[in-house]
Amino acid sequence: MRTTMRLTPVIGVQRASSEMVPGPELEPIFTALAQQWETDGRLVPGRADDEWTVLARRCPWPTR
Numbered sequence: 001m002r003t004t005m006r007l008t009p010v011i012g013v014q015r016a017s018s019e020m021v022p023g024p025e026l027e028p029i030f031t032a033l034a035q036q037w038e039t040d041g042r043l044v045p046g047r048a049d050d051e052w053t054v055l056a057r058r059c060p061w062p063t064r
Contacts, residue, residue: 034044043049 034047037044038047
């Protein structure tokens with residue numbers, strides 16, 4: 001038997017009204033991992049990536 005778990009977003013989930021529901025706190029192991037990745041200069045999911053922002057703003061076609 002094979003089961004599949006569907007993940008739903010939990011951070012800042014918006015209900016039908018304009019009320020925002022705060023997401024649960026992250027597990028300490030994930031917080032520590034994210035801090036280690038930042039220390040090592042790696043990208044951390046959910047955090048801004050300045051290099052990607054610069055690349056995404058550029059025109060994809062070369063100018064002549």
